[in-house]
Amino acid sequence: MDFNKITSVVFVCSFIFAYPVVGQDFNSNRVVNQSDHTAGKTNSTEFVQIADNEFISTDSGSISNAGSELLISQSAGVYDLTTLKLKNKIIPLIYPVYQLLDYFETKGDLGFLPQAKPYTKVFIAELLIKLIAKDNLSNREKRLVQQQLADIMQDYNGLKIYQEASKNTYAVAGFSAETSVRSGIGDNGTLAMSLLGEPYLSGDLGKHLTFTAGMGLAIERLTPDIFYQSYTRDKKVVFPYESVGYSYLPYQFNFDTMWAHVLASGTSGEGKPVKKDVTAGMIYHTELNGSWFDGAVQMSINNQRRAWGHDQNNLVLSSTARRFPGIELKIQPAKWIRYSYVMGSLFSYANQDSSYKSEIYGYELGQVQKNFTYHLVEFMPSRWLQISAGGGNIWSKRFELAYMVPFVMPHFTQIDVGDHDNLTMYFDVATLIPSVGKIWGGFLVDEFDFKTSGKLFRMPHNRYAWQLGWKSNLISELIPGTTSTLKYTRLSPFVYTHYPETEFNTFGSGAVDLTYTHDEFNLGFYLPPNSSELNLKLVNVAVPDLVLSLDNKLIIHGTNDLASTNIYQIYGDVYRQYYEEPGRAMIKYPYENFTKDGIYDWTVMSEFRFDWKLRNSGLLNYYRVVGSLGYAKTWWRSNESQVVAPESRNLITGSIGIVVEM
Structure with missing residues (x-):
């Protein structure tokens, strides 16, 4: 199938969709x-x-x-x-x-x-x-x-096919769609495209229940960023998709369709989503949601993307994580306290084979047959202060009722069931002052040992992450309707990692992957371990139906050679475990020395985005035209790692797309 012809069709379709409203007077009060x-x-x-x-x-x-x-x-x-x-x-x-x-x-x-x-x-x-x-x-x-x-x-904002209502029920059948084209210009830049259509059925069952079910097909050519599936081995940094090319800025690649794709030409079976040729993939959305007692109790079964934190890119569960089916419970008995709970099923099509990437890491990573549980309590003693605590758990798929019970943090449960799973704790404090904005500090603990003397926060055995953020409207005095977010995130070496579990595999005799990942993407912050990000983001909502944003980042990430005979080094790879054995192995690891203890990649990037609702199309209340334009420069410093630093890379990316909502 000719990719250039498909790209031309996408551009023509985008123009046809946008033409009826371009040039028309838009009344913001309409x-x-x-x-x-x-x-x-x-x-x-x-x-x-x-x-x-x-x-x-x-x-x-x-x-x-x-x-x-x-x-x-x-x-x-x-x-x-x-x-x-x-x-x-x-x-x-x-x-x-x-x-x-x-x-x-x-x-x-x-x-x-x-x-x-x-x-x-x-x-x-x-x-x-x-x-x-x-x-x-x-x-x-x-x-x-x-x-x-x-x-x-509105009852719906998608393309309606049929609807029907009665005294106690309501149903609407509709169609949602998304068309996008991306391009990378520069070192290994290439084109990408996606044509996605998804019929759906939504409805109400009485006053308390709402359901949605959608299933669709996408014709895509997915091209990633330079660090997608990248690793460091044999004294070099390996970029597996360099021959395919890149259309995303570093560390920014993501996609919504299911992992398994087939060639659109029908000449191959299921395989990787990223290929040189055009592929076909599936997508589905499902949800059954209930609300009682004026919203004080909410329950949901869904596979939507989630973000549980003060920012969509947080330490616990970010919007960059791949969608997973899960059960949610949210309770707010009073204005000053909230409790939220999620339990979901995690998987990875690519990692169904126990030998997945074993030639890269030198050991069996384990199958991704695991569950995720997270509890979050938000306490607001005053209007300007919030204190939050959370507990998470990655555990092998088994019928462990103790992990399914709400209100009980996993660390208490582990005392009874034993240390066989990957537990985390999270704490944050936030203030909200109208003249200043929202300021928060969050701390995630993966593993921490207070018994060993020394520089605790530089010991690789102590795995943690922290984030400081400040959201403010101060710039609105100059540019009305603008929110600025200044955020710094630091991930220590080996945070989110875990050794493959061999004792609780109900699917076979092999190991289970208990890393803090799902479908090859992080659940928490999107960067690999041993990283930092300084982020300044501006979002403007001053114009009705138009959202503008400018996202600026400085990313630093370090690791070492996976093939080195010295396994006691500082690594920044979620699949490289921290070696616990032999006993007291922690004393063999050096103190971390961020930016100096391995080969480090440095990236500066800036990306402008817009999201524009267009109306008066006749068939729809509105549809959205979305786009972006960005630039990134990446360079490496070998330090004393003996890994050869790649040449610096520059990339300009751009995208344009149309969204018809579900």
């Missing part, structure tokens, strides 16, 4: 009518219930306050959360509404938002309604919130 499909009518006044006996009334006119009612400039429609369709449907993390919520949380208008994301449709609607009712928001800010609220209140 809100699409919301109709009651059960009655088949459209009313001229809107009422949105904020709380008991409180409503927002909307009609044509200017914004004004009248007792408990707020009049908003609006065309028509009825917004009533009691009749909201698909109220418990999950809103994916890639939707622009999260940037708007970040902006107002940082301002102090929403307090501390729950760290466990994504949120449901009704939860986001309640937050937006709360914002509209605030007196301190400017008219411009209220228009931004109003537009997002109107979109959230």
